[in-house]
Amino acid sequence: MLADYGLIALFLLVAFFFAITTLLLPTTLRFLRIVPKKPNPVKTSTYECGMQTIGKAWVQFNFRYYFYALLFVILDVLVVFLYPWAVELRQLGIFGFIGVVVLILFVVVGYIYAWRKKVLEWK
Amino acid sequence: MTVALSGKEIAAKLQQRFPGSIVESSESNLVVKGESLLDIASFLKTSPDLDFDYLTAITAVDYYAYFEVVYQLTSIKHNHSLVVKTHCYGRDNPALPSVVSLWRGADFQEREIYDLMGIRFDGHPNMKRIFLWEGFKGYPLRKDFSNGN
Amino acid sequence: MAIKTEPFVINIGPQHPSTHGVFRMRTTLDGEVVVDMEPVFGYLHRGVEKLAEGRSYKQNIPLSDRLDYISSMTNNQAYVMAVEKLAEIPVPERAEYIRVIMAELQRIANHLIAVGAFLNDCGAFMTPFLYMFREREKIIDLFDMVCGQRLLYNYMRFGGVSQDIPEEFLPALKTLVNSMPGFIDEYDQLLAQNEILLARSKGVGILSKELAINISASGPVLRASGVKRDIRKVDPYSVYDRFEFDIPTGTVGDAYDRYWVRIQEMRQSVRIIKQAMKQLPSGEVLTEVPLRLRPPVGEVYGHIEAPKGELGFYLVSDNSANPYRWHVRAPSLFNLTALRDMVIGWKLADAIIIFGSIDITMGEVDR
Amino acid sequence: MEVEDITKRYIYSAVELDRAEGEMIEALKAGSQQPIPDPDKWLEEKLERNIILTTVDGLLNWARRSSLWTVLCFPACCAFEFIATAASRFDISRFGMEILRASPRQADLMITAGTLTRKMAPQVRRIYDQMAEPKWVIAMGACGISGGIFTGSYNVVPGYNRIIPVDVYVPGCPPRPEALLYGIRMLQKKISQRSLLQEGR
Numbered sequence: 060m061l062a063d064y065g066l067i068a069l070f071l072l073v074a075f076f077f078a079i080t081t082l083l084l085p086t087t088l089r090f091l092r093i094v095p096k097k098p099n100p101v102k103t104s105t106y107e108c109g110m111q112t113i114g115k116a117w118v119q120f121n122f123r124y125y126f127y128a129l130l131f132v133i134l135d136v137l138v139v140f141l142y143p144w145a146v147e148l149r150q151l152g153i154f155g156f157i158g159v160v161v162l163i164l165f166v167v168v169g170y171i172y173a174w175r176k177k178v179l180e181w182k
Numbered sequence: 183m184t185v186a187l188s189g190k191e192i193a194a195k196l197q198q199r200f201p202g203s204i205v206e207s208s209e210s211n212l213v214v215k216g217e218s219l220l221d222i223a224s225f226l227k228t229s230p231d232l233d234f235d236y237l238t239a240i241t242a243v244d245y246y247a248y249f250e251v252v253y254q255l256t257s258i259k260h261n262h263s264l265v266v267k268t269h270c271y272g273r274d275n276p277a278l279p280s281v282v283s284l285w286r287g288a289d290f291q292e293r294e295i296y297d298l299m300g301i302r303f304d305g306h307p308n309m310k311r312i313f314l315w316e317g318f319k320g321y322p323l324r325k326d327f328s329n330g331n
Numbered sequence: 332m333a334i335k336t337e338p339f340v341i342n343i344g345p346q347h348p349s350t351h352g353v354f355r356m357r358t359t360l361d362g363e364v365v366v367d368m369e370p371v372f373g374y375l376h377r378g379v380e381k382l383a384e385g386r387s388y389k390q391n392i393p394l395s396d397r398l399d400y401i402s403s404m405t406n407n408q409a410y411v412m413a414v415e416k417l418a419e420i421p422v423p424e425r426a427e428y429i430r431v432i433m434a435e436l437q438r439i440a441n442h443l444i445a446v447g448a449f450l451n452d453c454g455a456f457m458t459p460f461l462y463m464f465r466e467r468e469k470i471i472d473l474f475d476m477v478c479g480q481r482l483l484y485n486y487m488r489f490g491g492v493s494q495d496i497p498e499e500f501l502p503a504l505k506t507l508v509n510s511m512p513g514f515i516d517e518y519d520q521l522l523a524q525n526e527i528l529l530a531r532s533k534g535v536g537i538l539s540k541e542l543a544i545n546i547s548a549s550g551p552v553l554r555a556s557g558v559k560r561d562i563r564k565v566d567p568y569s570v571y572d573r574f575e576f577d578i579p580t581g582t583v584g585d586a587y588d589r590y591w592v593r594i595q596e597m598r599q600s601v602r603i604i605k606q607a608m609k610q611l612p613s614g615e616v617l618t619e620v621p622l623r624l625r626p627p628v629g630e631v632y633g634h635i636e637a638p639k640g641e642l643g644f645y646l647v648s649d650n651s652a653n654p655y656r657w658h659v660r661a662p663s664l665f666n667l668t669a670l671r672d673m674v675i676g677w678k679l680a681d682a683i684i685i686f687g688s689i690d691i692t693m694g695e696v697d698r
Numbered sequence: 699m700e701v702e703d704i705t706k707r708y709i710y711s712a713v714e715l716d717r718a719e720g721e722m723i724e725a726l727k728a729g730s731q732q733p734i735p736d737p738d739k740w741l742e743e744k745l746e747r748n749i750i751l752t753t754v755d756g757l758l759n760w761a762r763r764s765s766l767w768t769v770l771c772f773p774a775c776c777a778f779e780f781i782a783t784a785a786s787r788f789d790i791s792r793f794g795m796e797i798l799r800a801s802p803r804q805a806d807l808m809i810t811a812g813t814l815t816r817k818m819a820p821q822v823r824r825i826y827d828q829m830a831e832p833k834w835v836i837a838m839g840a841c842g843i844s845g846g847i848f849t850g851s852y853n854v855v856p857g858y859n860r861i862i863p864v865d866v867y868v869p870g871c872p873p874r875p876e877a878l879l880y881g882i883r884m885l886q887k888k889i890s891q892r893s894l895l896q897e898g899r
Binding site for chain 3: 773800848854
């Protein structure tokens with residue numbers, strides 16, 4: 060039984076080291092002077108089809124972009140809970156099924172409310 | 183076959199409506215005074231039997247003594263065409279009335295003539311250089327333009 | 332209550348994958364919707380008209396090639412016919428027919444790139460473009476066989492064409508002409524009823540009939556708005572009055588109509604080439620013209636139906652070896668006049684499609 | 699119909715922007731009278747390299763030369779000869795150059811396909827500066843080398859090497875796809891002689 064947790068630990072270890080190496084690789088290569096590093100002010104400025112940017116981009120956007128992101132996060136979190144449930148469908152039986160239906164019900168009520176408020180139309 | 187209307191015929195028609203505005207008229211084209219260009223053009227565009235609703239091209243030619251601006255007009259319905267010219271004197275600040283209000287196709291053409299030849303068009307909504315950059319000295323297509331390259 | 336939003340300015344600038352060259356749009360966006368757009372030209376302004384005044388008439392033929400560098404055969408034809416009209420140079424029959432065949436082949440090649448680039452902007456990244464480039468390579472092989480160059484042909488001279496077509500040209504042309512309708516049907520099946528293309532281009536960027544005439548648009552852009560005007564029919568030049576072909580015109584004038592008109596025009600061009608091949612007379616292809624041609628004093632405006640629209644040359648000659656004035660009536664510059672009206676109110680992605688459906692070449696816009 | 703004055707409409711002042719760009723163009727025009735020397739002098743330096751470095755050099759050079767991604771710098775006619783080279787017949791992806799990157803950030807080769815005009819020069823210089831090191835430039839076509847058929851014009855920069863250092867010149871107007879592929883092969887030969895020791899990196 061305990062061995063199973065060992066596998067998870069191994070998996071975590073591999074994930075952690077993979078993340079660290081990918082993050083540190085550019086800096087080490089630059090330190091070893093394999094990859095050239097020549098910063099200059101024009102290089103670090105934003106690229107906009109070869110022109111200098113006009114005005115500022117930190118402007119007040121329409122709310123609907125933010126709302127879509129919000130809606131996505133809610134539904135995505137829901138999906139995260141469905142995965143473990145879907146894997147163990149047999150063992151959980153009818154009790155697990157009812158639990159998931161209730162979970163989905165909460166989210167769908169909010170979704171229908173947003174739908175009826177016509178917030179999803181892309182004005 | 184696009185019939186090229188003779189300048190004389192149109193000049194006769196225009197003479198009594200716009201007295202004194204026709205400078206000369208020959209078989210192939212019609213030269214009008216700069217001041218009366220706009221109302222002659224609107225007459226040519228609106229009168230039903232002429233109905234020049236399609237401005238094919240505007241060109242400016244530098245003849246040292248004067249600038250000649252050539253308007254090629256076409257009528258899609260009657261399928262006939264006419265060449266109307268104006269002479270524009272003065273080399274430092276030549277100006278002509280703009281025909282953008284009649285044909286929007288003249289918008290970029292007039293800006294190009296201003297950019298390369300230096301003729302200003304009064305009444306043009308966006309009279310600035312189209313190809314060259316602000317601060318370019320001189321007008322390249324003039325005959326006396328020294329090549330600054 | 333409407334939430335206050337601020338517009339911001341973005342450069343769809345000179346170096347952009349979908350501006351078909353170096354054209355720049357200073358667009359003011361409110362979120363994703365285009366609020367305003369200012370076109371900026373001049374990034375490829377090479378001063379061709381000034382250079383042409385310093386060179387002899389024959390030296391200007393290569394200059395005319397580089398105006399609309401996707402369809403340089405029709406540039407040659409327009410310039411050469413204008414000078415022939417000015418200097419009254421007769422052109423033998425066989426040369427006229429060869430010019431018609433070359434011009435129609437060039438029209439197919441140009442529409443292939445126009446439709447391919449338009450679909451590239453619609454999001455079908457590179458697939459239709461590479462399909463259509465396969466056909467364009469076949470047409471380029473034919474041009475290569477005739478005049479040795481792949482892109483800028485410099486093939487036509489005053490009074491005819493520079494050299495006669497080799498023997499293996501006609502069989503190769505026959506195979507291309509027989510297989511071309513099959514390829515065009517292949518594109519049509521793939522694209523005409525494709526929901527994505529319909530959804531993205533039906534009703535997008537509508538150019539009304541009156542506005543199209545008012546901005547003196549020409550070519551597929553004008554015909555897509557419902558105006559039946561094609562210089563080959565309205566003012567037949569060369570031997571175009573001996574062929575019968577029809578002019579496809581759209582109804583609404585949206586991006587889909589412009590796409591549809593170009594596909595139909597390719598079919599008509601194949602029809603014309605077939606008729607021209609049948610009626611091709613024999614005989615020499617070039618009348619002798621002095622190298623330093625000095626046309627009589629006077630001016631001329633010769634225009635043809637180039638693939639992008641009415642391409643005209645306004646020449647003024649003062650009986651010297653160099654033209655006094657050499658002006659090009661570029662169809663692409665006129666077709667762009669209403670771009671601002673067609674683009675406002677649409678999203679940024681639709682603005683790219685509207686611009687792509689107009690099909691311009693910057694060499695001809697900026698000269 | 700009434701024509702409203704366009705200049706008062708934009709949220710930015712178009713006239714100021716044009717004037718600012720104009721000054722940039724004039725400054726670069728003044729500054730670019732002499733051609734920039736080609737970055738080739740390191741080719742002559744004889745570098746003593748030990749065993750470890752040669753293998754690292756060999757690996758790096760092989761990796762860099764067989765996946766050159768080009769940035770779109772497509773002003774004019776040579777662009778369509780370059781697209782023909784990139785299309786399926788003269789397949790450029792045999793050399794690992796499959797992808798044409800629109801942004802200079804992900805590109806390490808700039809093939810300048812077209813005539814360089816004064817108005818476009820600051821933009822090309824800016825795109826070149828924004829490319830990541832190590833970067834190379836192929837000047838494609840007669841216009842890229844010396845202004846080509848348009849040399850005498852008031853608005854044409856006679857050659858890209860006035861603005862950016864050029865590694866390989868491919869003559870032709872437009873050069874045939876085979877000529878461009880030969881130019882790319884020569885650039886790959888040049889890359890394969892690079893070494894970590896040289897000071898230019």
